[in-house]
Amino acid sequence: xxxxxxxxxxxxxxxxxxxxxxxxxxxxxxxxxxxxxxxxxxxxxxxxxxxxxxxxxxxxxxxxxxxxxxxxxxxxxxxxxxxxxxxxxxxxxxxxxxxxxxxxxxxxxxxxxxxxxxxxxxxxxxxxxxxxxxxxxxxxxxxxxxxxxxxxxxxxxxxxxxxxxxxxxxxxxxxxxxxxxxxxxxxxxxxxxxxxxxxxxxxxxxxxxxxxxxxxxxxxxxxxxxxxxxxxxxxxxxxxxxxxxxxxxxxxxxxxxxxxxxxxxxxxxxxxxxxxxxxxxxxxxxxxxxxxxxxxxxxxxxxxxxxxxxxxxxxxxxxxxxxxxxxxxxxxxxxxxxxx
Amino acid sequence: xxxxxxxxxxxxxxxxxxxxxxxxxxxxxxxxxxxxxxxxxxxxxxxxxxxxxxxxxxxxxxxxxxxxxxxxxxxxxxxxxxxxxxxxxxxxxxxxxxxxxxxxxxxxxxxxxxxxxxxxxxxxxxxxxxxxxxxxxxxxxxxxxxxxxxxxxxxxxxxxxxxxxxxxxxxxxxxxxxxxxxxxxxxxxxxxxxxxxxxxxxxxxxxxxxxxxxxxxxxxxxxxxxxxxxxxxxxxxxxxxxxxxxxxxxxxxxxxxxxxxxxxxxxxxxxxxxxxxxxxxxxxxxxxxxxxxxxxxxxxxxxxxxxxxxxx
Numbered sequence: 017x018x019x020x021x022x023x024x025x026x027x028x029x030x031x032x033x034x035x036x037x038x039x040x041x042x043x044x045x046x047x048x049x050x051x052x053x054x055x056x057x058x059x060x061x062x063x064x065x066x067x068x069x070x071x072x073x074x075x076x077x078x079x080x081x082x083x084x085x086x087x088x089x090x091x092x093x094x095x096x097x098x099x100x101x102x103x104x105x106x107x108x109x110x111x112x113x114x115x116x117x118x119x120x121x122x123x124x125x126x127x128x129x130x131x132x133x134x135x136x137x138x139x140x141x142x143x144x145x146x147x148x149x150x151x152x153x154x155x156x157x158x159x160x161x162x163x164x165x166x167x168x169x170x171x172x173x174x175x176x177x178x179x180x181x182x183x184x185x186x187x188x189x190x191x192x193x194x195x196x197x198x199x200x201x202x203x204x205x206x207x208x209x210x211x212x213x214x215x216x217x218x219x220x221x222x223x224x225x226x227x228x229x230x231x232x233x234x235x236x237x238x239x240x241x242x243x244x245x246x247x248x249x250x251x252x253x254x255x256x257x258x259x260x261x262x263x264x265x266x267x268x269x270x271x272x273x274x275x276x277x278x279x280x281x282x283x284x285x286x287x288x289x290x291x292x293x294x295x296x297x298x299x300x301x302x303x304x305x306x307x308x309x310x311x312x313x314x315x316x317x318x319x320x321x322x323x324x325x326x327x328x329x330x331x332x333x334x335x336x337x338x339x340x341x342x343x344x345x346x347x348x349x350x351x352x353x354x355x356x
Numbered sequence: 357x358x359x360x361x362x363x364x365x366x367x368x369x370x371x372x373x374x375x376x377x378x379x380x381x382x383x384x385x386x387x388x389x390x391x392x393x394x395x396x397x398x399x400x401x402x403x404x405x406x407x408x409x410x411x412x413x414x415x416x417x418x419x420x421x422x423x424x425x426x427x428x429x430x431x432x433x434x435x436x437x438x439x440x441x442x443x444x445x446x447x448x449x450x451x452x453x454x455x456x457x458x459x460x461x462x463x464x465x466x467x468x469x470x471x472x473x474x475x476x477x478x479x480x481x482x483x484x485x486x487x488x489x490x491x492x493x494x495x496x497x498x499x500x501x502x503x504x505x506x507x508x509x510x511x512x513x514x515x516x517x518x519x520x521x522x523x524x525x526x527x528x529x530x531x532x533x534x535x536x537x538x539x540x541x542x543x544x545x546x547x548x549x550x551x552x553x554x555x556x557x558x559x560x561x562x563x564x565x566x567x568x569x570x571x572x573x574x575x576x577x578x579x580x581x582x583x584x585x586x587x588x589x590x591x592x593x594x595x596x597x598x599x600x601x602x603x604x605x606x607x608x609x610x611x612x613x614x615x616x617x618x619x620x621x622x623x624x625x626x627x628x629x630x631x632x633x634x635x636x637x638x639x640x641x642x643x644x645x646x647x648x649x650x651x652x653x654x655x656x657x658x659x660x661x662x663x664x665x666x667x668x
């Protein structure tokens with residue numbers, strides 16, 4: 017009974033399974049212009065929203081949007097592959113949120129040398145002028161807004177600050193961190209520097225990679241060393257949620273200010289519920305719409321977008337304080353992104 | 357025997373079917389430039405998979421290969437950029453480091469008799485941490501041309517072929533001959549089939565296993581150079597998914613995870629299957645998540661086929 021084993025070889029099964037599946041769901045390509053969108057991951061709600069916005073905008077303008085992503089934040093090789101494949105797919109413009117601001121630069125250069133418009137969305141490359149244009153949140157300003165708010169809320173009490181940062185050397189993480197310190201009125205670095213400032217008021221500075229579980233662990237460790245921390249800055253809302261859990265488990269959630277950046281629906285809801293003191297809301301949908309618009313302008317008229325376009329940021333807080341303008345959390349829920 | 361030969365052809369047939377399918381779906385797929393691009397995209401995982409195949413054939417597994425590669429690429433770029441060493445010496449330095457890391461794996465497996473899974477899980481984490489510490493988690497740019505030379509290539513008509521891709525094919529040819537034509541190659545299979553009987557038959561199993569892990573480390577060194585050539589930078593965040601990517605390639609290529617059965621060229625086919633789906637689906641405008649989905653399905657099919665053919 018040797019022969020029947022032949023029937024169990026992979027190709028037949030591949031045929032049986034793969035073919036009807038793809039034939040059924042694959043529209044034949046037409047001659048619409050192709051715009052590529054490369055995000056850091058395909059699962060982060062921020063990028064999901066960005067992709068939705070880009071798909072809608074592209075459809076409205078009569079273009080095809082091809083989305084690709086790295087497998088995890090920091091997956092540079094995956095993004096390089098995505099750029100190459102989009103070039104092979106004939107994309108005229110590529111919108112990219114770079115996972116690794118430096119490492120992606122040679123691949124972007126190849127695309128631009130081939131006459132493709134490359135626009136950075138959300139995250140700048142290093143150097144910034146490696147892309148034609150940057151459509152992003154002013155992360156330094158976002159940091160300043162929550163810094164000013166935290167300072168106003170804390171008043172004259174001496175600050176003991178914990179910062180849960182992104183990863184070393186990442187411009188977005190550095191700008192938010194240094195902006196926060198500058199808004200708080202502490203000595204900090206300027207916008208262009210990729211290192212993190214650490215004035216003596218920052219008693220605990222640690223990388224949580226924007227992750228909730230890592231944020232919780234980081235905050236627990238900070239509290240072990242400094243039980244009297246009264247301000248927590250986090251680079252994004254998942255790490256803020258982790259920090260809140262750690263504070264709650266230690267019975268310290270009442271007296272500590274937690275500030276963050278993002279403005280996701282879950283984050284804004286946390287502001288409503290009091291699990292997050294304030295956040296700076298950014299607008300991925302707007303980045304995507306502006307990006308597709310610039311791509312279409314380039315495809316139709318060969319005019320390239322250039323420079324930096326601020327896609328806006330607003331301070332969201334439950335309690336207003338004098339001298340710092342903020343948007344109520346209920347209103348911000350109407351502008352948020354991701355699952356509610 | 358004939359059935360087994362045909363079983364080895366299975367992955368190749370799958371690859372050809374996938375290519376036919378994508379060629380029908382997108383006019384851009386079946387061009388020399390695009391196929392050469394796919395080859396270039398799989399060269400890092402492909403070379404790592406050579407080492408992985410050797411290790412898996414002996415019944416082991418190397419979870420550390422990706423991180424050891426990252427350590428190698430950081431060593432090379434650090435020596436060349438920061439310490440100003442001659443690029444050729446820096447490359448040799450990086451490869452020595454990765455081979456040494458492979459030797460550590462091999463020594464732990466053979467002398468202390470720890471299971472390869474645990475050993476390489478440990479060294480994977482160690483290699484990651486050392487990479488971060490040595491590089492201070494910074495990406496190295498402005499590398500000397502020799503380090504990225506493998507990313508360049510020759511033109512055959514309209515088709516650019518990267519030296520790195522050629523190097524990968526050459527290494528596969530070399531590994532194929534090594535496993536098929538040399539006594540050491542046959543011993544690799546013997547050890548994978550039954551370690552104890554291989555030892556009783558007079559094979560120095562410890563020495564053989566040690567060299568297999570060292571070869572895997574050397575492959576990681578070559579892959580490190582290829583990774584630098586592909587991206588143009590020394591990136592401490594690289595290599596994080598390559599370990600399982602290589603296992604995927606090896607399994608898709610028809611090599612048994614239980615050791616003792618398989619051919620090394622199958623792993624190249626396995627890597628190409630993943631690369632073709634990634635490239636083809638992007639050309640079709642299908643989200644990259646489906647590529648991961650398809651890979652998952654194919655891996656299970658491949659292992660199931662191996663199981664069934666063992667029983668028959």
